[in-house]
Amino acid sequence: MKISLVPRAAPSGCIRIWVGILASQMPVLTWFVDGNRVTAHPLRALASAIPVELRGALPADNFTGVFEISGLHPGTNYKVSLSASASNTTASAELRTKTLPSSVPRPLDSTFNVLLASCFYQAEDKTGLAGAFANRLNGAARPDLTLLLGDQVYLDLPTLANFPDNRSELARRFEGDYRANWQGEAGYSQLLRLAPTASAPDDHEYWNNFPHPSPFVQNSWTQSGRANWTAAAAALYKAFQFSYEPDAYHHGGPSELGDASVINVEPLSFFITDGRSKRDPGRAAVLSARARAQLDHWVSDTIKERRIGVFITGQSMLDVSVGGLRGVAAGYHLPNYGDFSYITHALGRLADAGLPITLITGDVHWGRVAGARDTRTGRESIFEIISSPTSLVSTVGKDQLVALWSSIGGRTEPWPRHSSSQAVPEFLWFSDFGARFVSSRVHEQRGNHFVLLSFTRSGAGVHLRTTYYPLHEDFSQRRPQVVREISLIPA
Numbered sequence: 358m359k360i361s362l363v364p365r366a367a368p369s370g371c372i373r374i375w376v377g378i379l380a381s382q383m384p385v386l387t388w389f390v391d392g393n394r395v396t397a398h399p400l401r402a403l404a405s406a407i408p409v410e411l412r413g414a415l416p417a418d419n420f421t422g423v424f425e426i427s428g429l430h431p432g433t434n435y436k437v438s439l440s441a442s443a444s445n446t447t448a449s450a451e452l453r454t455k456t457l458p459s460s461v462p463r464p465l466d467s468t469f470n471v472l473l474a475s476c477f478y479q480a481e482d483k484t485g486l487a488g489a490f491a492n493r494l495n496g497a498a499r500p501d502l503t504l505l506l507g508d509q510v511y512l513d514l515p516t517l518a519n520f521p522d523n524r525s526e527l528a529r530r531f532e533g534d535y536r537a538n539w540q541g542e543a544g545y546s547q548l549l550r551l552a553p554t555a556s557a558p559d560d561h562e563y564w565n566n567f568p569h570p571s572p573f574v575q576n577s578w579t580q581s582g583r584a585n586w587t588a589a590a591a592a593l594y595k596a597f598q599f600s601y602e603p604d605a606y607h608h609g610g611p612s613e614l615g616d617a618s619v620i621n622v623e624p625l626s627f628f629i630t631d632g633r634s635k636r637d638p639g640r641a642a643v644l645s646a647r648a649r650a651q652l653d654h655w656v657s658d659t660i661k662e663r664r665i666g667v668f669i670t671g672q673s674m675l676d677v678s679v680g681g682l683r684g685v686a687a688g689y690h691l692p693n694y695g696d697f698s699y700i701t702h703a704l705g706r707l708a709d710a711g712l713p714i715t716l717i718t719g720d721v722h723w724g725r726v727a728g729a730r731d732t733r734t735g736r737e738s739i740f741e742i743i744s745s746p747t748s749l750v751s752t753v754g755k756d757q758l759v760a761l762w763s764s765i766g767g768r769t770e771p772w773p774r775h776s777s778s779q780a781v782p783e784f785l786w787f788s789d790f791g792a793r794f795v796s797s798r799v800h801e802q803r804g805n806h807f808v809l810l811s812f813t814r815s816g817a818g819v820h821l822r823t824t825y826y827p828l829h830e831d832f833s834q835r836r837p838q839v840v841r842e843i844s845l846i847p848a
Contacts, residue, residue: 358384360441360450361540365423365600366502366555366620369431369459373553374452375597376403376439377540378420384443390426391436397424400601406532408592413525419532419540423601432458432501457501457553460623464813464820469622470499472552473808475506475559475719476746477545478514479537486828487747488547490835491807498809498824500552502620504629506719507559507671509545509598510534511750512590513574514561520576520586527576527589535597548747548807555618556598558633559671559720563590566688568638573686591634607654608647615645619655625812625819626664628655632671632691640689642696649699656703660710665819665845668704669717675727675741675781675796701786708738708794711848715821719745724802724825725778726840729785729794739785739794740843742823744808749774771834772804800840804829818846 358380365373374397378384383404388397405417429435433456440449461469472494477487494500512531513520521527538545560567564574564586576582591614602612606619615635620627628651635645644652659666668674676690684693691697707714708731722745729739752774778801785794805828812819823840 358441358443358446358448359540360439360448361546362437362439362450362452363539363546363549364452364454364553366553366618367425367457369457369622370429371425371427372429372435372437372454372456373400373423373425374437374439376420376422376424377406377536377597378403378441379418379540380420380441380443381416381418382443383417383420384441387440387442388424388426389438389440390429392438395426397426399424400603401595401599406535406593406596407528411525411528411589411592415525415529419536421596425603429456431456452550454553455501457620458622461625461812461814461819464815468497468811468813468822469625470501471810471812472500472503472548473506473717473719473742473744473810474503474548474747475744476508476722476750477538477748478511478746478750479534479545479748480515481751482544482748484830485544485547486830487805487807488544490826490828491548491551494551494809500809502622503548503552503554504627504669504717505554505556505598506669506717506744507557507633508561508719508746509556510538511561513564513571514750516573516751520574522576522582522585524585524589527586528592531589531593532596535593539597555600555620555627555629557629557669557671558594558598558631560633560688562594562598563587563633566685567633568636569685569689594634607651613647615648617644617648617651617655619651621664624664624814624817625667626655626659626662627667627669628652629669630671637694640694643691643694644696644700649696652700652703656706659707660712663712663817663847665847666704666707666712666714667717668714671718672720673718673741673743674701674716675785677782698789701789704739705786705790713738713740713818713845713847715845716741718743721779722746722749723776723778724800724806724808725781725798726800726823727781727796727798728843729796732793732795734848736848737843740845742808742810743778744806746805747807747828748805771829771831775804777801777803800825800838802827802838804834815844815846818844820844
């Protein structure tokens, strides 16, 4: 029996823990906090990672759940221990974690640190560099919260693989991908254990350009193939990444797939979208109707409470629409969907209220910091921070050509497979706001990396320092890149 524990984002007075247990039968759990036995409320009761309707005749051998321990103090370190017993066998595991603070600290106290990670392809992180290096973030650099920005698994790779059509076989394969990242001894699982995590899925949690047919995924060419893949991928997303909010934001009751999550650390308010799970195949919307209602309520609440909004998506809000073969092959962008204008107008209400907004995403396989100045006020009011990738995916054909070209030219580039960042549009959301928001690129980052956001309180707002940490085998390429400080202060 083997136990894996991953902290989850939770309100400041409690701890949430994702549990994964490799065992031949479901065990009985006993919880302790700092050596004292406690009651843990199940948000997802311990159950087979692959639900019974997808397992077929195979027995369950991996059990996952999400549990909440309440009555704790904000911003406090705790030792959580779990004992699991089944068939006269007992195993235990321990996790040291910290509750979220209720507010961002003042500069002389400390910083509120948020780690950003996305696009992790396990097959290209052969030495476990991402997890090992992230684990060195200690002291003032240790994260308080980790935002997983999509593509934490690549269920549709390798590209030339022959995937089964059967839902049960797909589910078993997908469970193996998640198990490698979430339940390993080292590697990415180390990053997941650093701080409470919150997830925003993107297409590779399903397949490239989900929910649309992909020329690279034969299963997606038929309606039945897409339905089978979606059922298996969604089940495993719920087993490993779904938030299981007991009181869904704005709606109440247990959260549903496609819902957004909200995390408040005063004066910050994080709105974490799921723009994939319920994305419309007809491109009418990326957000579900429930999520759009949550967005409206969040914007109104943020304005009312004069909070600083942080809007998290699986794709960039600064992208422009694409069409033709590019959209079909490489993937549609957010502006290709009918509700994009709805989303931008909602966020524009924050700027109208004199509140800054920070957009955070991954997806694109390069890093970037951008800002947009509001010509009405002269203030930089909208910012974007991209963290991608943590471990770049393999690209059949392209990687081999790059290696051949480098060997012929005798060149040794530190990031031969990685692209440079794209330019930002001159005007942000021009179709909705005209020339009101003038965009500029502040920083670009090439290569594997993760990002640490460090917030400190400043009056009614916060100051933000952004640091890019390159992930490279060569120590000379690992120097952190600190971006100029951003002031997020209400007008």
